[in-house]
Amino acid sequence: MTPLWWMIGGAVASCAAVAVAAPGESHPELVFGMLGPLASALVTWVVVRRTHRSAPERMTGVMMAGFAARMVFFGAYVVVMLRVLDLSAIPFVISFSGYFIALYATEALFLKRLLDGAYAAPRA
Secondary structure (H helix, E strand, O other): OOHHHHHHHHHHHHHHHHHHHOOHHHHHHHHHHHHHHHHHHHHHHHHHHHHHHHOHHHHHHHHHHHHHHHHHHHHHHHHHHHHHOOOOHHHHHHHHHHHHHHHHHHHHHHHHHHHHOOOOOOOO
16 A cells, blocks of 8 residues: 555544544544645655655755745644634644644655665666
């Protein structure tokens, strides 16, 4: 299974499990707390993987640019979720923080495998 599917599957399965166990009022906060970090992790993985395949020497620069883009994205995302959608802050922040940490830890493990050669492109 590819890293993208592992991240999607883990996030959706854990969100569903928590939604079953959590009170019904916090479901939107749980889902929206998952979606931002998941989208960011998926986009980051796709960009890193493509960069590694085409020009591995550019990885550091791409990752630094991605970090800056994520800072802007997450700032805007949190403001929209809390001010525009008016989600309850505490459940959203708990969900967002948990998924942020879990998905970036997962992405770090996959990045290590990528750099170690586990996801090397087939040689023709």
